[in-house]
Amino acid sequence: MTKRRSVVATILAGAALLAAGAAAAQADPRDPLEPINRGVDALNQRVDRAAIQPVARAYERAVPSLVRRGASNFFANLGDVWSAANSVLQVKPGDAAQNFMRFAVNTTAGLAGVFDVATDIGIDRHKEDFGSTLARWGVPAGPYMVLPLMGPTTLRDAAGLPVDWAGHPLGQVSPAASRNAIAAAGAVDLRARLLPLDGALDQAFDRYTFMRDAYLQHRDAQVRDGEAAGAADAEPVAADGADPDIQAN
Template sequence: MKSSTLSLKVALAAATLALASGCATGPDANPRDPLEPFNRGVQRFNDAVDEAVLKPVATTYVDVTPSPVRTGVTNFFGNLRDLWSSVNAALQMRPRESAENLMRFGVNTTFGLAGLLDIATEMGIPRTRIDFGQTLGRWGVASGPYLVLPFFGPSSFRDTVGLVVDSNADLVGDVDRVANRNSLYTLRVIDTRAGLLGAGNVLEGAALDKYSFTRDFYLNRRQSQIDDMIDKGIGLGNGE
């Protein structure tokens, strides 16, 4: 799919640069984050882009867009992700979650105006968010070092590979007209950032070291997600 090209280049370039800079870390480096000097530099870059562009645009979006419209946008992109979550659940041999996510996609696409309305939630059909990085972890692929990707943010070597696969499976990439496809990408980025405005304010006010807080939260959350999958599945590997 067309959306995979940029993600692939960014992910591979970041991984290559990180590997090249890995020898610069000291003996006191966090064992889960041996590339910390590189990662901190990338986070500073991402924070600068966020402060200059993403946060102001997202704030304006929230201020000028009616709440029902924003909810519809969030529902639309969430509906697209449900289909890929269904595929990943199937890859993990989790038939219940696969069927639920597939049912959500079918119901919301058919009866919810292409996903603008979340009819499935009103019907009591649960949503389970699953990406390919989690699927890799589910089958015992080690996380590898923590890695901050330009524009994409917190990741790991395993999740970077997962990001490339997720990008190839992105239904937005199937939109034929470049202008429409790029508009959807842009809208999704704005919608995602708008949903994080509150969390960002809390993080800036509470964390003494924003980098360490973000890293530990991300790695612990990802491991918790994978452990939960193993508990519910047939339990191969531990993802680390």
């Protein structure tokens, strides 16, 4: 009996080692902090389900869609200012001009940004932040991270957050109580807009992996699009002012 138990224990230990080896082989190199990130993500889920999600659902039910759209436009309009500043830092004069123009048009004709007049007349939004500015100048993304209450990010983007907070127009609002109240309203509005994604996340085989891969894919595409725009802005023109890519017939 003792010998049999010893054999069983050896088999189980070997299986455990094989499972650990398989898990290590399948580990995503972009996510070396996965055990810690999973713990933070689980905490974020509990907080979201207990407090944030119910508030967002109540907001969605109680506030008419037209008013909610106006609130979303207002916060996006504030973001256009910081996007414009980062477009300047990234040497994208075309994007910077459009973002500044968006803010000017929406703040005036759009009644402080409640109405997105700029989009209606064809002025594009180019969303930028300090993380994308760091990327523009060659700073790698670094490992994937999940921040308490804030969710997915990367080491590079997390390092840029203090600059984003200081540079965003909301960072200039005083007193602090007013600033925090506006920021909280913006967070509730954002969470309400993300409610349609809850079903897909809940049905995912591994919610954590699904969110991580979706976030990294989206962020990579966002940064690459920004780099492409920067290259276009820096593209030389011919001496007569014509675009060199346009060939004469």
